[in-house]
Amino acid sequence: MTKLRSLRRRTKWHGEVVAAYLVALVLFLIGSVAIHGFATVTNLRTILTLASFIGIAAAGQTAVVITGGVDLSIPWIMSSSALLLGVLAHSNGSLAWAIPVVLACGAGIGAVNGIGVAYFGISPIIMTLAMNTILSGIATEISTSLSVNVPSQISNLSSEHVGPFTVDVFIWIVVGIVVLVYLGLTVPGRSIYSVGANMKVSRFSGIRVQTSLVSAYVVSGITAVCAGVIVAGYGGQAFGGLGDPYLFSSVAAVAIGGVSIYGGSGSYAGAAAGALIVACLGAILAAMSLGAGTLDVVYGVVIIAAMLLIRIPSIKVRLRSKRQSASVKVTEVGDADADADAEVEVSTATNGGTQ
Amino acid sequence: MTARPSSDMTPSTGRESPLRATLRIPSGARPLFAGYGVLAGLAIFYLIIDPSARSLSQLNIQVNSALTLILITAGQIIVIMTGELDLSVGGVVSLTTCLAATMLQGSLGDGAVVIILVIAAAAGMLNGILVAYLNLPSFIVTLATWSIFDGLAFYVLNQPGGTIPLSYVNALTRNYFGVSVAVYVLVALVMVWLWFRRTRLVSKFRALGSNREGAREAGIDTRRVMVLAFVLSSVLSAAGALYLVSQLGDGDPTVGASYVLFSVAAAVVGGTALVGGRGDLLAAISGGLIITLLGSVVFALNLASFWQIVATGVILLFAAGLGSLVRRRDI
Numbered sequence: 239m240t241k242l243r244s245l246r247r248r249t250k251w252h253g254e255v256v257a258a259y260l261v262a263l264v265l266f267l268i269g270s271v272a273i274h275g276f277a278t279v280t281n282l283r284t285i286l287t288l289a290s291f292i293g294i295a296a297a298g299q300t301a302v303v304i305t306g307g308v309d310l311s312i313p314w315i316m317s318s319s320a321l322l323l324g325v326l327a328h329s330n331g332s333l334a335w336a337i338p339v340v341l342a343c344g345a346g347i348g349a350v351n352g353i354g355v356a357y358f359g360i361s362p363i364i365m366t367l368a369m370n371t372i373l374s375g376i377a378t379e380i381s382t383s384l385s386v387n388v389p390s391q392i393s394n395l396s397s398e399h400v401g402p403f404t405v406d407v408f409i410w411i412v413v414g415i416v417v418l419v420y421l422g423l424t425v426p427g428r429s430i431y432s433v434g435a436n437m438k439v440s441r442f443s444g445i446r447v448q449t450s451l452v453s454a455y456v457v458s459g460i461t462a463v464c465a466g467v468i469v470a471g472y473g474g475q476a477f478g479g480l481g482d483p484y485l486f487s488s489v490a491a492v493a494i495g496g497v498s499i500y501g502g503s504g505s506y507a508g509a510a511a512g513a514l515i516v517a518c519l520g521a522i523l524a525a526m527s528l529g530a531g532t533l534d535v536v537y538g539v540v541i542i543a544a545m546l547l548i549r550i551p552s553i554k555v556r557l558r559s560k561r562q563s564a565s566v567k568v569t570e571v572g573d574a575d576a577d578a579d580a581e582v583e584v585s586t587a588t589n590g591g592t593q
Numbered sequence: 594m595t596a597r598p599s600s601d602m603t604p605s606t607g608r609e610s611p612l613r614a615t616l617r618i619p620s621g622a623r624p625l626f627a628g629y630g631v632l633a634g635l636a637i638f639y640l641i642i643d644p645s646a647r648s649l650s651q652l653n654i655q656v657n658s659a660l661t662l663i664l665i666t667a668g669q670i671i672v673i674m675t676g677e678l679d680l681s682v683g684g685v686v687s688l689t690t691c692l693a694a695t696m697l698q699g700s701l702g703d704g705a706v707v708i709i710l711v712i713a714a715a716a717g718m719l720n721g722i723l724v725a726y727l728n729l730p731s732f733i734v735t736l737a738t739w740s741i742f743d744g745l746a747f748y749v750l751n752q753p754g755g756t757i758p759l760s761y762v763n764a765l766t767r768n769y770f771g772v773s774v775a776v777y778v779l780v781a782l783v784m785v786w787l788w789f790r791r792t793r794l795v796s797k798f799r800a801l802g803s804n805r806e807g808a809r810e811a812g813i814d815t816r817r818v819m820v821l822a823f824v825l826s827s828v829l830s831a832a833g834a835l836y837l838v839s840q841l842g843d844g845d846p847t848v849g850a851s852y853v854l855f856s857v858a859a860a861v862v863g864g865t866a867l868v869g870g871r872g873d874l875l876a877a878i879s880g881g882l883i884i885t886l887l888g889s890v891v892f893a894l895n896l897a898s899f900w901q902i903v904a905t906g907v908i909l910l911f912a913a914g915l916g917s918l919v920r921r922r923d924i
Contacts, residue, residue: 308732308733308736310736354910354914358913358914358917358918359914359917359918360910360913360914360917361867361913363678363680363732364857364861364867364909364910364913365910365913367853367854367857368854368858368906368907368909368910368913369906370854371851371854371902371903371905371906372902372903372906372907374902375899375900375901375902375903375906376899376903378899379897379899486736486737486739486740489733489736489737493733499730499733500730529747529751530744530747530751531743531744531745531746531747531748531751531846532744532748533744534740534741534743534744534747535740535741535744535745535748536744537737537740537741537744538737538738538739538740538741538742538744539737539741541733541736541737541740542723542729542734542737542738545729545733546727546729
């Protein structure tokens with residue numbers, strides 16, 4: 239029993255994670271009641287497949303967000319890896335070596351991101367945003383045409399299915415378990431949490447901070463490649479704008495899943511629920527024939543709402559003591575307990591903030 | 594955060610004549626000179642490889658294509674001064690071009706410009722309130738609002754289109770006395786900045802960026818100042834986009850995305866440190882022109898256009914990495 243509890247603690251299954259899965263379920267039920275033809279196996283399969291795209295992209299995003307950073311290069315890692323796979327598969331016809339090559343490229347790009355952040359001290363936003371732009375330039379050059387067809391083995395991944403589960407969903411489950419175990423149960427994974435929570439203390443505790451940071455970005459590069467490849471398979475072709483929606487949706491999934499944007503806490507189990515929620519919302523909006531614009535607005539609102547919801551207990555305290563400590567009126571109201579709480583909050587906040 | 598006081602934060606002394614105080618170059622402005630040095634070098638290189646560019650009209654051409662980026666970067670620098678980052682400029686630019694393409698031809702005519710700027714101010718206020726009053730990290734707030742503004746842009750126009758009235762295009766693209774409107778705007782920007790940088794507000798922006806706690810202790814209403822910074826950023830971005838539509842001739846809900854990186858890149862290349870507490874809008878001009886000139890150079894060298902994008906990214910990383918390493922050694 240204690241072993242189970244420690245597993246639960248170490249993989250960070252908290253109440254908010256369970257709540258996130260319940261929200262996903264409730265959203266699906268709402269859709270089923272409100273929209274005719276929503277509660278079919280085919281529709282459920284579509285939702286789960288779309289969730290698997292977001293979920294896989296969000297797996298690496300989770301690792302990076304736990305370090306206190308954010309990976310904005312996911313969209314073009316996805317697009318460029320899909321384009322590269324299409325080009326490689328066409329020139330050679332064999333997937334057996336094309337897929338490892340693409341995965342290695344993803345890991346390499348992630349490593350460059352990580353090295354820029356860890357060794358050169360470039361802020362994660364700048365590093366990954368620049369990487370995204372560089373990749374967009376290179377990818378349009380590699381592909382020479384606007385879109386490349388992907389081999390049928392890849393496109394079959396999203397059409398072959400068992401009940402409501404396509405092969406994509408199984409890939410997601412595998413990726414999810416690997417990331418969950420890596421982050422929750424292995425030493426390198428746990429050190430990612432430690433680095434995210436407090437970089438200085440981690441360094442003094444003998445954790446290789448830089449290696450940890452790089453590993454998180456490498457994970458993100460690899461999962462982004464996985465996501466890019468199966469998204470290309472879903473549409474049958476790779477094209478430049480393929481990864482664009484996953485910038486916002488991966489961050490939204492992570493934020494909904496209770497992963498602290500300041501770093502140091504949260505779990506992929508939550509982010510996976512976030513992916514389900516985002517996919518459900520997308521399906522409901524699509525069924526109501528509201529276009530891509532609505533989805534973008536929803537992503538934004540959901541990110542902000544998720545951050546506010548998670549912090550409701552601490553927000554009052556923080557507003558009181560951190561923002562207005564100089565104001566006399568408020569110091570009268572603030573009690574000692576709240577201030578102590580706030581100090582903990584502040585210390586976690588400062589190491590994850592932007593420069 | 595560096596605790597080292599930068600001399601351009603101290604208000605000028607009463608002894609100095611107003612003119613000298615206005616023209617005084619703050620000692621913290623050395624990176625600024627580096628930016629202009631790079632600009633001069635790049636310009637000379639461009640004039641060498643492309644003899645056809647050696648004419649005065651080239652100045653108009655370059656400034657015309659750089660003005661949008663310069664204005665957006667100016668806003669970005671104000672936010673960077675306060676120690677934050679504004680990723681939502683992408684959404685604001687997209688939304689503004691779409692609004693302009695639908696509203697300028699309507700019954701309001703050019704009066705729609707005012708309404709669009711007010712909408713942009715509201716967008717900036719949303720950013721500022723979320724960051725300052727709800728105390729959320731700016732990069733995630735502006736990432737979220739970028740998504741929201743992008744979505745709203747798709748509401749207004751779901752694909753590139755709409756119409757920009759010919760009178761509006763003509764008014765902004767024609768030359769007056771041989772000099773284009775963009776150059777006048779640029780000169781006006783410099784004039785306004787030379788006055789504005791000596792105001793208390795700019796000192797407060799920098800105070801926020803260099804030591805927020807200290808700024809609050811000193812009696813600065815940090816939250817209101819922060820909101821103002823984001824409002825200025827959005828309004829300047831919208832102004833840039835309002836100029837952009839005169840070049841594009843229509844609205845485009847996806848046009849803004851590239852300006853997110855380019856505005857940060859222009860700020861950094863122009864000599865803005867990303868640590869907050871420092872920064873000068875004059876860096877927006879050199880930075881914006883450098884990145885635009887890079888495009889012209891790539892074109893003149895017959896390279897594929899993707900090299901401009903790649904080079905911008907690489908130069909940004911180089912400058913950011915260099916700046917960070919130099920600072921680390923300082924500490």
